[in-house]
Amino acid sequence: MVQARLPEASVRSELPEDRSLRQSIRYSGRKAFHAKSEIRRLEILEATLRIAARDGLRGIKHRAVAREAGVPLAATTYYFRDIHELISDSFMLFAEKARDNLDSFYDTIHLVLDTIPPQTLCRGGPQRQELASRLSVISTAYLYEQFTQRREQVLAEQVFLMEALRDDRLAGLARTYREAWTAGLRQILQRLDSPFPARDAALLVNVTLGMGYDSLLNGRHVDFSALSETVERVVGLVLGCAGESSP
Secondary structure, eight states: OOOOOOOGGGOOOOOHHHHHHHHHHSOOOSOOSSHHHHHHHHHHHHHHHHHHHHHOGGGOOHHHHHHHHTSOHHHHHHHOSSHHHHHHHHHHHHHHHHHHHHHHHHHHHHHHHTTSOHHHHSTTOTTHHHHHHHHHHHHHHHHHHHHHHSHHHHHHHHHHHHHHTTOHHHHHHHHHHHHHHHHHHHHHHHHTTOSOHHHHHHHHHHHHHHHHHHHHHTTTOOOHHHHHHHHHHHHHHHHTOGGGSOO
16 A cells, blocks of 8 residues: 655654554465465455355355355365464455555544644644544544445454454454554544543544444444534544534
């Protein structure tokens, strides 16, 4: 992914913990020596993600994945030692793609903050409510796109995270995925003068996961107005100006 270039005066430094997270979340998988082999391996992983979203992890079987990917059955056992490796590698691929998507969103937020006067970035500063409203509009648009246009990915995320509660082998991947998510939020919240950036980042992740779950329960209809009101309320709380928001 091409990262947006920030003004020289406001280029943010990447935290050491964030660099390590980027490396740990980066999918590598079994090495392929030919481009055609790499394409086939990715086709298998993408098919695995589709099955996870449609049938849950229990639907992931070598034969089902081969049929979904349109490859010979032997291909799934050639590239992956067992079902667990296939599942964990597909989770890593999913996490990498989700991280790229989040990075684009985070870059947008940082670019907006680069245009805001320093005093407004401070808690209790002037025009703080206007900043909260602007960030709420951007965040609502992002989440609405996730819940409507990327519904399969949201469902796969829920499937992997729920299975991690029962499978210790997936739990470590789930923790790394979550930490990669919160690391970018902490940087943003630090710029917004949050007194508790780690706690607030965890709060935002929990709320977003809950909203994603609710959107799946409600089928393909997402109430934009309700989503907007929820996001505005949460952003107002984090920025310390919720009392000024409309009820």
